[in-house]
Amino acid sequence: MRFAKGHGTGNDFVILPDPDGVLPLTPTFVAALCDRRRGIGADGVLRVVRSAAHPDAEASAGTAEWFMDYWNADGSQSEMCGNGVRVYARYLAEAGLVAPEGSFNLVTRAGVVPVTIGEEIAAGMPMPRVYVQSEATSDGRVFGGTAVDVGNPHLVCPVDEPTLERLDLTRAPDIDPMIFPAGVNVEFAAAGAPPAGADLYRRMRVYERGSGETQSCGSGACAVAAVALDHAGLETGVVVVDVPGGRLTITQTASEFLLAGPAVIVAHGDVDAQAIRQLAPSF
Numbered sequence: 001m002r003f004a005k006g007h008g009t010g011n012d013f014v015i016l017p018d019p020d021g022v023l024p025l026t027p028t029f030v031a032a033l034c035d036r037r038r039g040i041g042a043d044g045v046l047r048v049v050r051s052a053a054h055p056d057a058e059a060s061a062g063t064a065e066w067f068m069d070y071w072n073a074d075g076s077q078s079e080m081c082g083n084g085v086r087v088y089a090r091y092l093a094e095a096g097l098v099a100p101e102g103s104f105n106l107v108t109r110a111g112v113v114p115v116t117i118g119e120e121i122a123a124g125m126p127m128p129r130v131y132v133q134s135e136a137t138s139d140g141r142v143f144g145g146t147a148v149d150v151g152n153p154h155l156v157c158p159v160d161e162p163t164l165e166r167l168d169l170t171r172a173p174d175i176d177p178m179i180f181p182a183g184v185n186v187e188f189a190a191a192g193a194p195p196a197g198a199d200l201y202r203r204m205r206v207y208e209r210g211s212g213e214t215q216s217c218g219s220g221a222c223a224v225a226a227v228a229l230d231h232a233g234l235e236t237g238v239v240v241v242d243v244p245g246g247r248l249t250i251t252q253t254a255s256e257f258l259l260a261g262p263a264v265i266v267a268h269g270d271v272d273a274q275a276i277r278q279l280a281p282s283f
Contacts, residue, residue: 001247002269003271004267005040005042005267007083007245008216009246009262010244010245011214011218012043015045015265016046016049019283021050021053027075028281032070034279038279039279043211043214048065048066048068056074058069066088066236070086079107080150082125082217082220083217086115089117092219093117098117101153110151122258125259128150133177136157136186138168138174138188143173150219151221152209153185155184158189158191159189160186166182170212170213187206187217187223189203190202200225202239203242204241215244218248218259222259226252226257229252235254239251
């Protein structure tokens, strides 16, 4: 089984080329593949499959050729992954499956996403919906937050800089299952002075549903930016979000919400699928 490995600001993925949708992926196989000691190790799996070859995407095959079949590290599937979209696009370009520069559409479970490839990669994310106040309990403390839908669910909790540094995110924050019945990505964000060219700045850590604390979360950065703009009373603007793995730039206009940042393919190789399947029953 061929694979590639890539990351966007440290949010890393195993990429499985499967244009005809024939790989027998299962939740346990994906979880074993993402294991950082006994598998390849990743925050998730990106299956590169044509839209027409996958039941979740065939209705959009006339709009976009490729479908991002995204799986979390625990083997669950997710609607959207902003960094995943950008890494997936970089893989398509380097594999010669799309033009090395320019724009095209990509299907996700959250809908069709426009992508532009250049030195960095920008993805047109679903316009965030900021909707209700809730809470997360982490490290023995209760944090108030704002729920945001970016094609997948998020809870953005503002904190000060010292709290952000000290938080122990080795276990999932407790959240309200009535508001988030399918779980939620929880972002903790501290405000700071914006760099030149930006309207707002946030530094963020995140506990991703199905993956744990990650170095970056693209849709999470979008959620943080949406809350920052909302709280500032701005309907448009540029928000720079620093994550442990690097920097992302989010731009909201009257008609689009763009996530931009680096995306890198770092390796190609072969997976011993049988060895992974032998490991899979322990998950």
